[in-house]
Amino acid sequence: MKNELRSLDLNLLKALGALLQERSVTRAAHRLAISQPAVSGMLVKLREHFGDPLFVRTPDGMMPTARAEELAGPVTQILRDITQLLNPPHFDPLSATLTFTLAATDYALSAVLIPLIAELKSRAPGINLAVRPIIDGQVTQQLARGDVDLAFLTPETTAEELHSRSLYQEEYVCVAHRAHPAAQRLSMTLEQFCHYEHVLVSTEGKFSGPTDEKLAELHLERRVGVSVNSFHAVPEILRLTTMIAVLPRRLAMTTHDLVIIPMPLTVPGFTKSMAWHARRHQDPAHRWLRALCVEVSQQDDITLAT
DNA sequence: TCAGTTTCCAGGATCATCAC
DNA sequence: GTGATGATCCTGGAAACTGA
Numbered sequence: 001m002k003n004e005l006r007s008l009d010l011n012l013l014k015a016l017g018a019l020l021q022e023r024s025v026t027r028a029a030h031r032l033a034i035s036q037p038a039v040s041g042m043l044v045k046l047r048e049h050f051g052d053p054l055f056v057r058t059p060d061g062m063m064p065t066a067r068a069e070e071l072a073g074p075v076t077q078i079l080r081d082i083t084q085l086l087n088p089p090h091f092d093p094l095s096a097t098l099t100f101t102l103a104a105t106d107y108a109l110s111a112v113l114i115p116l117i118a119e120l121k122s123r124a125p126g127i128n129l130a131v132r133p134i135i136d137g138q139v140t141q142q143l144a145r146g147d148v149d150l151a152f153l154t155p156e157t158t159a160e161e162l163h164s165r166s167l168y169q170e171e172y173v174c175v176a177h178r179a180h181p182a183a184q185r186l187s188m189t190l191e192q193f194c195h196y197e198h199v200l201v202s203t204e205g206k207f208s209g210p211t212d213e214k215l216a217e218l219h220l221e222r223r224v225g226v227s228v229n230s231f232h233a234v235p236e237i238l239r240l241t242t243m244i245a246v247l248p249r250r251l252a253m254t255t256h257d258l259v260i261i262p263m264p265l266t267v268p269g270f271t272k273s274m275a276w277h278a279r280r281h282q283d284p285a286h287r288w289l290r291a292l293c294v295e296v297s298q299q300d301d302i303t304l305a306t
Numbered sequence: 307t308c309a310g311t312t313t314c315c316a317g318g319a320t321c322a323t324c325a326c
Numbered sequence: 327g328t329g330a331t332g333a334t335c336c337t338g339g340a341a342a343c344t345g346a
Contacts, residue, residue: 037320040329
């Protein structure tokens with residue numbers, strides 16, 4: 001008996017499997033869609049390899065030897081495993097157990113990830129999410145290394161080598177605490193907008209943003225009294241002061257004590273997108289997660305529009 | 307040294323035929 | 327009818343060769 005894998009190819013195992021099932025060289029050949037002499041030749045090689053006749057010709061057909069019957073189980077299992085290996089991987093969210101690492105700003109956490117988590121837990125209870133903050137200049141490397149599976153960015157901050165998909169267009173709205181005079185009027189002039197003290201969100205501690213650029217075009221400016229690095233601090237500051245803020249609409253709508261007041265000027269919004277590395281592009285689990293992100297984002301679009 | 311081409315040979319296929 | 331075997335053809339891989 002030969003022990004080298006070199007002398008045993010997969011086609012011989014397929015032939016053995018067919019012979020075990022059909023107990024006939026002719027029928028095995030038909031099943032494999034090759035000629036009878038080809039299967040006969042394969043049987044010769046199998047006999048040489050295993051050092052056993054494997055099948056003995058009898059009036060009732062080709063009867064397997066004890067060695068052939070011994071091989072039947074393992075051969076069937078091996079052929080089944082190889083078939084499974086060659087088939088495209090299937091992803092079942094209900095039975096999947098894995099962890100995705102996502103990189104997001106605190107805005108994306110509230111606007112995208114929290115709705116995503118709600119859907120994820122009902123559709124894929126075994127999938128865990130780890131959320132990391134966006135680190136400027138490192139996201140592309142984190143995605144390439146596999147430290148992060150999916151990042152929530154904007155098209156402007158997405159590296160060209162990454163795959164990306166736009167999720168929705170975000171707009172800015174003016175917000176104040178419900179006890180604020182402007183919140184009770186539900187309207188605000190441009191002069192009042194500039195008069196009230198503002199809270200601004202800036203991860204770099206800046207005191208100006210897109211709103212100030214737009215005001216500058218009109219030769220106006222507002223009073224920015226506080227700059228914070230997190231959107232989540234804004235509602236509490238507005239509750240305790242008479243300040244107002246300009247926030248992304250999706251964020252403003254998730255905070256109950258805040259009232260959205262129509263903006264007295266138009267400030268350009270931004271596109272929220274997700275980005276991932278090519279190594280995860282074809283991954284069925286990753287594709288499923290991306291589709292869910294798109295679906296959840298579009299659901300929020302409908303909610304906001306109504 | 308490396309990439310591309312050519313040559314050689316083993317292995318797998320079919321066809322024809324024989325044996326059981 | 328079915329399996330085994332020899333003759334022949336085709337294909338693909340390995341080795342040798344060639345040129346940049």
